[in-house]
Amino acid sequence: MKRKITLKQIARELDVSISTVSKALRNSAEISEDTKQKVQAFAKLYNYKPNNIALSLKNRKTNTIGIIIPEIVHHFFSKVISGVETVANKRGYNVIIGLSNESFSKEVINMEMLANGSIDGFILSISKETLQLQDYHHFNETMSQGMPIVMFDRVVPDINCDKIIVDDFNGAKKAVAKLIKNGCETIAILTTKDYVSVGKLRTQGYLEALQENDITPEANLILKLDDTLDYEVHLDALETEIEQLFKLNPSVDGVFAVNELYALTAMKVARKLGLEIPKDIQVIGFTDGVLSKHATPSLTTVSQHAQQMGEKAAHLLIDKLESENEDEEEVYQTLVIETELIERESTK
């Protein structure tokens, strides 16, 4: 149960000063070869490694980035983390996570905890509650203290910072266009309430695709679901709503859903109503997660390249951290990640 060895201890053992030890280990020219050898051998023997905390304090740099997300048990978010982690590690950074659980106060508390010196910068996706309240003071305060933020996926125009977003609009548009090209004439959309920016954009993409193909959108084909309800718990409610949509609109032969779960549920309901997929009805989802891949029939979906988002976010943040042009005025960029339509069995 020996504690980790420190410079001070090495110095005492070898009867030199702390400075000498430090310099010897960093191969300074100031130190004689003899002493260097001696110190380095000793350090190796006792497996000396500099204490990160002390370094952080000294350098005022922790080499750690904080990531705040609404939820981790979620394919998209965990994939983003994976991307962040890969890049961060490669560039010598650690990753510390905070979960907001879609709650405003947890988001604030978590950010405050981390902002007090624990990390150098944030990568985050805004919680639903924060989006509803539209209270963004914590982001601005953090940034005004010189801590950079990179937002991804769920972003808002009100805040001035680097952003990485998915091209939700065009992703949705491409998906719906595909349905049309495949012969669908009555296409429904399963989406979320408008305050979720991504839901809104995907809905717009849907409308645009219809318009470009001279199809008049119908209000009763647009189902805006309340996603503050926990999916997993209110699955029945979801099914009921979708079933009603199908029953009221028997001519529906195409469905575009803004997430995997809505899409899978739609397929389930369709099958229950005796419809065959993709013969009678074709379905496209959003987010390329495990569900899409392993569903039967497997789901055609819009991939957001979550891993790539994480990687780019990490690069963006670290670049900013390491440029440190305190003088040069801040210039923020918004990177758009293109989506990709992955065709599987749920479309013709």
Place this chain on the structure above:
Amino acid sequence: MKRKITLKQIARELDVSISTVSKALRNSAEISEDTKQKVQAFAKLYNYKPNNIALSLKNRKTNTIGIIIPEIVHHFFSKVISGVETVANKRGYNVIIGLSNESFSKEVINMEMLANGSIDGFILSISKETLQLQDYHHFNETMSQGMPIVMFDRVVPDINCDKIIVDDFNGAKKAVAKLIKNGCETIAILTTKDYVSVGKLRTQGYLEALQENDITPEANLILKLDDTLDYEVHLDALETEIEQLFKLNPSVDGVFAVNELYALTAMKVARKLGLEIPKDIQVIGFTDGVLSKHATPSLTTVSQHAQQMGEKAAHLLIDKLESENEDEEEVYQTLVIETELIERESTK
């Protein structure tokens, strides 16, 4: 772009000493009411928060726990993290993650990075490569430096530390017993190679259940799959192997799979061969993830209570960190999490 304010700055502004400021903020009796008020008001105005790094250095305690897992894009692991995070946050700790990607060297490097002062203790699950190599020096070294480790799920008896494990043996046994009770007479198992401890235990549970019901196990009903292959990529290979099993053993009317994916693939193959689930063949999986829940038919499965595992692991670690009975000799415990059979549509 004002930096975070420090004690020193407050002291200078108010023309008192740093000690006075520190004491005033902590409401020390040494300081007069007047001064306290003044200092506290000023601190509040400038939103003073003590610097975590400085505190960590001073207290030799970071209030951060490190978690090393093989993969994060995985329902089980992300659920465990979620559990850890919940408890950690509640008890005033942060969580920092490291991914080993099932690689020995990444596991070692990640642990070394974190062990140098960044965290107070580890929660981890061993990577497959480490299990194969059976090289556990990094765990022992870390512990010998006084940094506690709590292992979960993938553990080895060779290492002396706190452990949280799933009752894989009994979970599997219960599942297979259920199949037998439901009338299955020829039950196949889809499992992994034996070096994965959990795969081995589940296989043993399967055998035990058969034995207790006087069924003689047959070697060709036991399919040990190579899980070093990436599931997602080698899906075809998986299907082929399972298909062969079914074809060679047409009497199979029950399948126990040691994970979700094997189970789903089995269902897919069965359907392809014209078998109805659960009428002709019943299937039970392991791990209660999204796939089981949303598959059609939904999958009966053995739930491991991943969230609970994370929570218990966090409690165990933090308890140890906060007891600090340096003197009292170490006593390690192994907690067993009971499994639960969640019945859905894939069984009668």
Place this chain on the structure above:
DNA sequence: GGATGTCACGAAAACGTTTTCGTGTTAAAA
């Protein structure tokens, strides 16, 4: 022999805290 330079090392400050131990001032007790 004195000035200068090189070499090898140590002292000390700094990062931002907390805490122990003084210490000067004032009021109360003797």
Place this chain on the structure above:
DNA sequence: TTTTAACACGAAAACGTTTTCGTGACATCC
């Protein structure tokens, strides 16, 4: 008046580094 005690505060050390600057011992040069 002198002693004592309470009060309110400051100095300094400590956590473990890195780095700047200073310095003593020698060797070199004119």
